Each structure stands twice: as structure tokens, then as C-alpha cells.
Amino acid sequence: MKSWMAVLLVLNLQILACFGQSSKTAWDNTINKNWPDGFTHVEIESKADGKMQQAVFYKTTLEKQQPLIVSLHTWSGDYLQEDPLAGEVELHNWNYIHPDFRGPNNNPEACGGELVLADIEDAIGFAIQQGNVDTSEVHIIGVSGGGYATMLAFMKIRFPVKSFSAWAGISNLNDWYYESVGRQLRYARDLEGVTTGSAGFDAAEARKRSPIFMDFQPELRKNATLRIYTGIHDGCAGSVPITQSINMFNKLLPEIYPDKKGESVSDSLKLVLLEKRMNPGGIEGILGGRKIHLQRWLPNLSLTVFEGGHEMLVPQALALLQVGEENHMQPLNILTIGDSNGAAENGWPAQLGKLLPFSTIVNKSISGNTIGFDNLDNPKLNTLRNVEDYLDSAFCILEAGQQLDYIIFGLGTNDAKQVFDSKINEVSKNLDSLLTMTIQYLKKKNKVIPHLVILTPPPMNEKIANTEKYGGGNSRIIRNNKPFSRVAQKQGASFIDSYSPLSESTSEITTDGVHLTTRAQFETAGMIVNFFMER
Secondary structure, X not given: OHHHHHHHHHHHHHHHHHOOOOOOXXXXXXXXXXXXXXXXXXXXXXXXXOOEEEEEEEOOOOOOOEEEEEEEOOOOOOOOOOOXXXXXXXXXXXXXXXXXXXXXXXXXXXXXXXXXXXXXXHHHHHHHHHOOEEEEEEEEEEEOHHHHHHHHHHHHOOOOOOEEEEEOOOOOHHHHHHHHHHOOOOHHHHHHHHHHOOOOOOHHHHHHOOHHHOOOOOOOOOOOEEEEEEEOOOOOOOOOOOHHHHHHHHHHHHHHOHHHHHHOOOHHHHHHHHHHOOOXXXXXXXXXXXXXXXXXXXXXXXXXXXXXXXXXXXXXXXXXXXXXXXXXXXXXXXXXXXXXXXXXXXXXXXXXXXXXXXXXXXXXXXXXXXXXXXXXXXXXXXXXXXXXXXXXXHHHHOOOOOOOOEEEEEOOOHHHOHHXXXXXXXXXXXXXXXXXXXXXXXXXXXXXXXXXXXXXXXXXXXXXXXXXXXXXXXXXXXXXXXXXXXHHHHHOOEEEOOHHHHHOOOOOOEOOOOOEOHHHHHHHXXXXXXXXXXX
């Protein structure tokens, strides 16, 4: 009892410390309503009361059945609220539905009522009927109020959903009412609207709508997973205290894993996390480049407390769903050395970071970089001259004692420029020297030699590329790729041919003949991940 009182005391102190911060967070922003092409407005008749539910829908363009992502809007949002997941779904080319399920949580029909659950099930049914859905791959995901609705669906929805991903969710509406009152947040008024129609707050009604007080029904969740995520600073730099997530995990743990009760988060550890907004016991990993302060990971239930606030880590969120049997959860340390296609904000190393959420990607790609020429008379654009600096920098970024698992060299486009045409026979020799120099450096520094990977340069579209710079470049890339494969074999490195599959694409893969589109960058990263999976 004393430990619970201590937790409540610290929570109250945190509320006071954070008092006065803006209640308007990015994840409950209802102003932006921008959607990518292909995402359409649809109407779905409710089987419960006949009303028409609005939704945004996307159907995969692939012939093979694809997963369905059911993305649930935030507390104050509706079906039109801009969803950062939409662009990522489009890259994966999966099916998607963004239902309204009675709109903002400020009235009795919304916020966990029976009509909400019926609407979500109707939306899933509509997407399956109208899309090209693999029904064994239905995934529900949401943040903030959407995280609340995700946990609610986990407890009560009857459709056999494969995974539920709840970010910054609310599990206990009673507690959240008083947490909102203490910080003078508008969500307290919303809960009064939900529970009494704005005639005050009804604790019993709030309890009925709170996932934490609902009975777990194992027959509904056979082989399903619930992943719970919360940013350590939420409740201070955000509207939902981390205890909302932690307590939901603790409630479900003994029901799903009765022999794993020791994995629960103790009151004393909750107190530490609330007091210090960190875990003095140490960092337990990396998620999307953020430190993980606390993680409890079981096959069908997990809790992750990461460095952050009231948010979802969007680039990584879909990879965390573990669609199919693929496992991208391994924590790898990867150094990428490339040119402008690697240095771009949407480049293949950035896409690789999306697909490998628990990995650390150290990207040393530089626009204009070559394997072994002083491009533009600049020695800084010659990887042979700078590779030791790249390696030094990578090991400085890694935690003490950590090693690299992979070094990926994605170079060769600039070595195929017209100005280097007379030196084409030197390119593969330079690559051989680059790998030799890398291995020698690692041995000299007593480092474990990681797996070395040669990624071919992508196709070049000379019809739209700058002819003065790149005329004849595509044929030079083709000529270079063959000896690249032989160099990889000689040095014990792996060879990933990105050129061939990208050249078979039916759509344009570059923006200017040289620089890859976001989709082509994503596909390139996918080739690398598939290579990892096959090893």
C-alpha cells in the first residue's frame, strides 16, 4: 500500500511540474487532413444501427493478397485526420482502412461504447470485401486515443486480428480523468461528455469503457500479439502518463503468461521511471535510434518504454508489426557507405532503418562519393582516402565495446560518370583495395571483422540523366558490376545485385535518371533485409 501511495505522490508532483504545458500535441492534431493519392473516402453501413460510417481506404495494387492495416484515429480526431502511417503503407503497398468509429471521444456513442467496436469490425469487413486482403494478416494500430481504441479492441473485438500495436494509449479512463483535471486538460471535459453527456463525470461508466477493467478473453486472442509502447516523458511532455501503458501490461501479463509474473513492472520501478524519466539500471536497447529505457518482450505481449514523449515512431511502426513470419527484430549494428542515393533523406540507409527498428544504422554516405576517384577534384569524395575516418566515426557512435555486424558499400554510380570513362578498368581494382584497406584497419584496431556487403549501383536512365555528366553511364555500371561480383567473392564479401530487379521495374525508378525515387529506395532496402533474412 505504501508503495502505491508513493507512486501516486510522485505522479501528482510530475503533474505539477508539467503544469502549464500546451495540451495541444502533434498526435492529437485534427487540423491537417492531407492524404496521398490512391487513398479514397468511403462509406460503410453500420450493422449495429444502420448509420453510415465514414472512412479512408487504400487497396493494394499488387495481385497477391496483402496485409490489412487498420489505423485508428486519435482521441479528438476522426477518419479525415491526417495519418503519417498512410505514406508508409503506400510504400509497402498494403491494404489500409482509417475508420471514423463514432468520431472524437466526447459523447456517449464514442469512446469505447459498443457502437465503436461494431464500427471497427464493420471497417475490417469492408476492407476485406473491397480490398485484396490476406485475412490472416490483419493488424490494428493506433496512438494516443487510437492507442486506447487498440487496447479496447484487443480486449473485446471478435474478429481474429493478428496483432495490436498501442502507442501512448489510455487504459484507465478513471485515472486519466483526474490526471487531466490536475493539468487542466480539455480531455476531462471530453470524459464528462462521454460518461454523462456533459452533466459531470460518472466513474462507473468510465470504468465500463476502460480496457484495464475488462475481462481478458483468451478464446478471442489465440496467437494474437499486443505490443504496448510509451515514451518516457509522456504525461509531462504529453497528455498520457506512462503508467497507463505499464499498468495495462501488468494486468495482462498473469492472464496471458501466468508463469511469467516476475516480468511485471514493480511499483518501485514505476516510481523510479516517474521520478527520473530514465532507468538508472541502464539502457535496454535501441528503437528507431531512440534509447529503450525499459522493455518486457514476450511472444504475444510486450511493453517498451522508449526515449520520447506522446508519440508513435512512424517510420518503424509498421516493421514492428512483424507481418508474415519475418523477424526484423534483431539488434544489428550496420555501417553504410554510399553516395547521394545513400545520403538522401529518403535514401536506402534511411529506409533500412525503418525495416530494422531495433538496429543502429551508422550512415556515412556522401553525395558525389566514389570508390576511388577524386570526384570534382575533391579528395573528400574518394572513399579510399576516407574509409578509415568513416570507420573511426562509426565506432565512436556505437556504445562502448559494441562491434559492427555489417558494412554495406553502396558505391559505383559516380565512378561511372563520363569523366572517368578512360579509367573504367580501375574501378573494380579500387573496390578490391577498399575492402582490403577496411579489413586491415579492423585487424589493426583489434575489431571483429563484420560481414562485408557490396551493393551494386542502381540502373541509370540516360534518357533523362544529364548527358554531359552521365552519358554512357548505364553501360559502364553494367560493365563494372560483373567484376564487382568477382571482387566480393575474392574478399569473402557478399554481393547484392540491386541493378537487375530495379531495371525490371515497370515504372520510373529515378527522379532525374540517377537519383532513386522513394519507392525504389524502399525496394533497395528490402533487398538488403531479405539478404539478412536468408543468411
